[in-house]
Every structure is written in C-alpha cells, then in structure tokens.
Amino acid sequence: MKAGIKTTELKAMIVDKQLDDKFQKLYMDTVDLKNQRERYINAIETFENLYGIKEVEIYSAPGRTEIGGNHTDHQNGKVLAASIDLDAIAIVAKTEDSVSRIQSEGYQPFAIDVSDLEPCQDEIGKTQAIVRGVANGMVTRGYQVGGFEAYITSDVLSGSGLSSSAAYEVLIGTIFSGLYNENKLDPITIAQIGQEAERIYFGKPCGLMDQMACSVGGAVYIDFAEEDHPAVRKVDVDFNGFGHCLCIVDTKGSHANLTDEYAAVPAEMKKVAAYFGKELLCQVPRTDFYLNIANIREMMGDRAVLRALHWYEENLRVEEQVEALEKGDFERFKSAVKESGNSSFKYLQNVYSGKNVQEQNLSIALGISDSVLKGNGISRVHGGGFAGTIQAFVPDALVSSYKNIMERTFGQGSCYILHIRPEGGVKII
Structure with missing residues (x-):
C-alpha cells in the first residue's frame, strides 16, 4: 500500500x-x-x-x-x-x-x-x-x-x-x-x-x-x-526569549590521529572507578573519591584524578544549568556553562592535544571569544574536544561583530548562528 x-x-x-x-x-x-x-x-x-x-x-x-x-x-x-x-x-x-x-x-x-x-x-x-x-x-x-x-x-x-x-x-x-x-x-x-x-x-x-x-x-x-x-x-524553556544567539565556530582543526586522545578520557575515568572495585564513576560516591585522592594519584596518576574531578563537578553543574533555565535566570545559566567550559579546559583537558601543543585551534577560538564578549556572553569547548568546534552564547547585539571576527580568523562560513529546535x-x- x-x-x-x-x-x-x-x-x-x-x-x-x-x-x-x-x-x-x-x-x-x-x-x-x-x-x-x-x-x-x-x-x-x-x-x-x-x-x-x-x-x-x-x-x-x-x-x-x-x-x-x-x-x-x-x-x-x-x-x-x-x-x-x-x-x-x-x-x-x-x-x-x-x-x-x-x-x-x-x-x-x-x-x-x-x-x-x-x-x-x-x-x-x-x-x-x-x-x-x-x-x-x-x-x-x-x-x-x-x-x-x-x-x-x-x-x-x-x-x-x-x-x-x-x-x-x-x-x-x-x-x-x-x-x-x-x-x-x-x-x-x-x-x-x-x-x-x-x-x-x-x-x-x-x-x-x-x-x-x-x-x-x-x-x-x-x-x-x-x-x-x-x-x-x-x-521547558524558550531560548529565543533571552536575547542571545547560539553560535558554533568550526575552528578547522583536524581530528586525525586523535583516537587515542578521545579513548583516554573514559579509560582514565574507569581507572579511578576500578580503584574502588567499580566499572564506572557513577558507581563511586563523590565523597569516597575526594577522601581517596592521595592514594588514587599515586596509583593512577594526576590526569586521571583531574578528569574524575571534572566528572563529579560537571554533574552538579548540569543540575544547576537546568534549574537556572527553568527559573528563567539566564545569567546564572551562562555562568554555569562557562564554569563547565573552564573545567573541561583545566581538569578534563580536552581543548588541545598534548602531542602537538603548537596546534591549539580551540584555545585560540576561546581566547578570542573572551576578548570579544568581555563577560557579556560565554564560550566553551563543544563536543568531544581536542579539535573541531567551540560553542558560544552571544548577545544579539554582538552577533554580527562576533561572527565577523571569528570568520576573519577561521575562514568564511566558519561561524554558524543556530537556534534550539x-x-x-x-x-x-
């Protein structure tokens, strides 16, 4: 039929x-x-x-x-x-x-x-x-x-x-x-x-x-x-009512040879879970993790600890973001998103590859964003990281200049102005 x-x-x-x-x-x-x-x-x-x-x-x-x-x-x-x-x-x-x-x-x-x-x-x-x-x-x-x-x-x-x-x-x-x-x-x-x-x-x-x-x-x-x-x-939120646009900037960084970088993130988190005899971090209470950081550092190394620390705090930030949106507090929401991005950069460490520190497309994009937005909007690494894109919530009045500046750096058509569907x-x- x-x-x-x-x-x-x-x-x-x-x-x-x-x-x-x-x-x-x-x-x-x-x-x-x-x-x-x-x-x-x-x-x-x-x-x-x-x-x-x-x-x-x-x-x-x-x-x-x-x-x-x-x-x-x-x-x-x-x-x-x-x-x-x-x-x-x-x-x-x-x-x-x-x-x-x-x-x-x-x-x-x-x-x-x-x-x-x-x-x-x-x-x-x-x-x-x-x-x-x-x-x-x-x-x-x-x-x-x-x-x-x-x-x-x-x-x-x-x-x-x-x-x-x-x-x-x-x-x-x-x-x-x-x-x-x-x-x-x-x-x-x-x-x-x-x-x-x-x-x-x-x-x-x-x-x-x-x-x-x-x-x-x-x-x-x-x-x-x-x-x-x-x-x-x-x-239940209408993003269009907050006077900001969602921008995604393609920094044109290559994902080639990054498979091991991506794989290391969950692998190191699982190593921390394994210290407690568990498979995943969700099975390990947050307090237990913090009480055992000294021993975990010695056995698993510092980056594994930092990435686990990011995971525990990131879950709390998600709850804060949701609560802020549901209460219509967009400034608090932006602050929590920025904190998430900072944690990804400092603790999760997925903004650039340690194998090639001379190639830092995402870091450049985030640095320019901070300079242009000056606290009025926010930017953060987007997705898996290491290469690719950043995300920014940009005030409507700054969208045109933000787009022009980002495309001057990363090429015509690299900044996408999107809406939440x-x-x-x-x-x-």
Missing part, C-alpha cells in the same frame, strides 16, 4: 507556502524560510530524478548541541543537550518489497534487504550498517520494517560535534516508525535503537546522549544512572 502525497503536488504546496508553518517550527528563522523551501524542492526533484514521480513522505531529524555534561555520559552521568535547526531530511516512498534503497547527497547509493538483519563484517564503518542495525533494533522490539526508496540530504556538519551520525540514525528510525508502525515508536526507543546500531553494527562505541538529544528535541536533561532506562525530561525526529508530511 502506497502512502503520502505525489511529489508534483508536494512541490506545488511548498511553492504556495503551505508548509511554512511547519518549516517555521523546525527552523525558527523566518529569513531562512525561502532557503528551506528551495532546499526541500531541490530534494524532491532529486528524488524524482532517481526514482520517478511517486507518492512520498518527508522526514526530518536534527543535529544536537551539548550544553552541559562534557564527557559525562560514558560514565552514566548527567547531560543537558538540545536539538538545533540544522537537520537531515529524507524524501521517502514506501515500497512493496523488503529492500531499502537510499541515495544520500554526496555519497554512493546503496540497498539493504531488511529481511536479512545479521551484522555484516564488510559493513563496519559504513552507512549501510546503520540502516541494517536500526532495522534489527525495530524487529527485536516487535516492530515492523520494510522497503523504501529515499533521497537524503543533510546540513548537519560532519565532524563538527553536532552529531551528524546520530541525526542519520534517528532519521532512519523515524522513517521505519512512520512508514510501518503508524509513528508509534517513542523518541527514547528510537534513540536507543540508534545507539545499538552504531555500537553493534557500525562498530563505534558511543554513549546515548547524541541520539537522545536528536530524537527527543528541544532542551533535554538526561540522567544516565540507569543506562537501559535513562531519566529523560524536556526542559523544539522538535526531534519527526514526520513532516
């Missing part, structure tokens, strides 16, 4: 601005609506060129920004994250067979038969693995999967710390939910399925924060203390 609206009719609806209300809700910026109409029309026309004029549905899944909880989720800590108005969109037609045929912009097309859901060694590290893994997660939970044809395009920057991979996983989960399960899957389940697909099928160990923020949408507080059943709640993975029509 086919579903959706014919591509020709859908293009006419977009031209007539019939989807503007939906676009406004997802992309927030009225100035950008014209660009979004063109983007969607181009995507539909590409779908038509690939598969013909058909009845289709449209799905969207956003990228995410981490606000608080830097490197806490892998120790089952607490996180404040939010979806953003950069997203992956899919033009999708349901088919009668079990084969999912996908063409993503800039990548080679592929087809996956979702009647065969065994992990495939040849697919490790490839997008095909994500689709097969998500389909498997659906089936093992008693949901239906089937074939579809899709064209996918994304403006979630790859390698930017905005979680393009999680957006893709949530997008595929939302497509299966919409096409074959009457949109019955809840966002948390879709996030968990995406994480399983990335871990087991794609072959990349990951926490659950990225998928959860992309799937749930808006500002989201997550407590991972019970990993299989994380406590998740949306934070209120919805996660969603079927648009």
Whole structure:
C-alpha cells in the first residue's frame, strides 16, 4: 500500500507556502524560510530524478548541541543537550518489497534487504550498517520494517560535534516508525535503537546522549544512572526569549590521529572507578573519591584524578544549568556553562592535544571569544574536544561583530548562528 502525497503536488504546496508553518517550527528563522523551501524542492526533484514521480513522505531529524555534561555520559552521568535547526531530511516512498534503497547527497547509493538483519563484517564503518542495525533494533522490539526508496540530504556538519551520525540514525528510525508502525515508536526507543546500531553494527562505541538529544528535541536533561532506562525530561524553556544567539565556530582543526586522545578520557575515568572495585564513576560516591585522592594519584596518576574531578563537578553543574533555565535566570545559566567550559579546559583537558601543543585551534577560538564578549556572553569547548568546534552564547547585539571576527580568523562560513529546535525526529508530511 502506497502512502503520502505525489511529489508534483508536494512541490506545488511548498511553492504556495503551505508548509511554512511547519518549516517555521523546525527552523525558527523566518529569513531562512525561502532557503528551506528551495532546499526541500531541490530534494524532491532529486528524488524524482532517481526514482520517478511517486507518492512520498518527508522526514526530518536534527543535529544536537551539548550544553552541559562534557564527557559525562560514558560514565552514566548527567547531560543537558538540545536539538538545533540544522537537520537531515529524507524524501521517502514506501515500497512493496523488503529492500531499502537510499541515495544520500554526496555519497554512493546503496540497498539493504531488511529481511536479512545479521551484522555484516564488510559493513563496519559504513552507512549501510546503520540502516541494517536500526532495522534489527525495530524487529527485536516487535516492530515492523520494510522497503523504501529515499533521497537524503543533510546540513548537519560532519565532524563538527553536532552529531551528524546520530541525526542519520534517528532519521532512519523515524522513517521505519512512520512508514510501518503508524509513528508509534517513542523518541527514547528510537534513540536507543540508534545507539545499538552504531555500537553493534557500525562498530563505534558511543554513549546515548547524541541520539537522545536528536530524537527527543528541544532542551533535554538526561540522567544516565540507569543506562537501559535513562531519566529523560524536556526542559521547558524558550531560548529565543533571552536575547542571545547560539553560535558554533568550526575552528578547522583536524581530528586525525586523535583516537587515542578521545579513548583516554573514559579509560582514565574507569581507572579511578576500578580503584574502588567499580566499572564506572557513577558507581563511586563523590565523597569516597575526594577522601581517596592521595592514594588514587599515586596509583593512577594526576590526569586521571583531574578528569574524575571534572566528572563529579560537571554533574552538579548540569543540575544547576537546568534549574537556572527553568527559573528563567539566564545569567546564572551562562555562568554555569562557562564554569563547565573552564573545567573541561583545566581538569578534563580536552581543548588541545598534548602531542602537538603548537596546534591549539580551540584555545585560540576561546581566547578570542573572551576578548570579544568581555563577560557579556560565554564560550566553551563543544563536543568531544581536542579539535573541531567551540560553542558560544552571544548577545544579539554582538552577533554580527562576533561572527565577523571569528570568520576573519577561521575562514568564511566558519561561524554558524543556530537556534534550539523544539522538535526531534519527526514526520513532516
């Protein structure tokens, strides 16, 4: 049974601005609506060129920004994250067979038969693995999967710390939910399925924060203390009412040869937990950690202690950030975010690699931000760190000058002005 609206009719609806209300809700910026109409029309026309004029549905899944909880989720800590108005969109037609045929912009097309859901060694590290893994997660939970044809395009920057991979996983989960399960899957389940697909099928160990923020949408507080059943709640806040913009600056630092730097963060935290006979820091009371710092230093080294110290204090800062937002105290919120960034720099030590101290893109970006904002706004390392991006909350009156100065240093188009998107993975029509 086919579903959706014919591509020709859908293009006419977009031209007539019939989807503007939906676009406004997802992309927030009225100035950008014209660009979004063109983007969607181009995507539909590409779908038509690939598969013909058909009845289709449209799905969207956003990228995410981490606000608080830097490197806490892998120790089952607490996180404040939010979806953003950069997203992956899919033009999708349901088919009668079990084969999912996908063409993503800039990548080679592929087809996956979702009647065969065994992990495939040849697919490790490839997008095909994500689709097969998500389909498997659906089936093992008693949901239906089937074939579809899709064209996918994304403006979630790859390698930017905005979680393009999680957006893709949530997008595929939302497509299966919409096409074959009457949109019955809840966002948390879709996030968990995406994480399983990335871990087991794609072959990349990951926490659950990225998928959860992309799937749930808006500002989201997550407590991972019970990993299989994380406590998740949306934070009722309108960021647009605070007179600040969210800016992400791509410093163009390379992530090459940094795998061991990233791996060392959870590994050293686990070493501290192991001192107490535990696997993760969440299993070790904060007081016990502080009472035993002298012995831990001797056995595990100082950096492991500093990183554990960051973890304990960062969990408290997440709670403070959430409370400040819920009370409408944006200055207190900014202060707590800045403290989080400072802790990441000093104690977690993920702003630059100790292997190459002459390359400190993030440090330069943070230093310039402090000079420009002068306490009126704040900046911090974004995502995993060591290279990539910083995050800044910038007063509206300073956004233009901040953007100009950052792009003078890191190149045209390196500073992205974003908004917190209120919805996660969603079927648009």
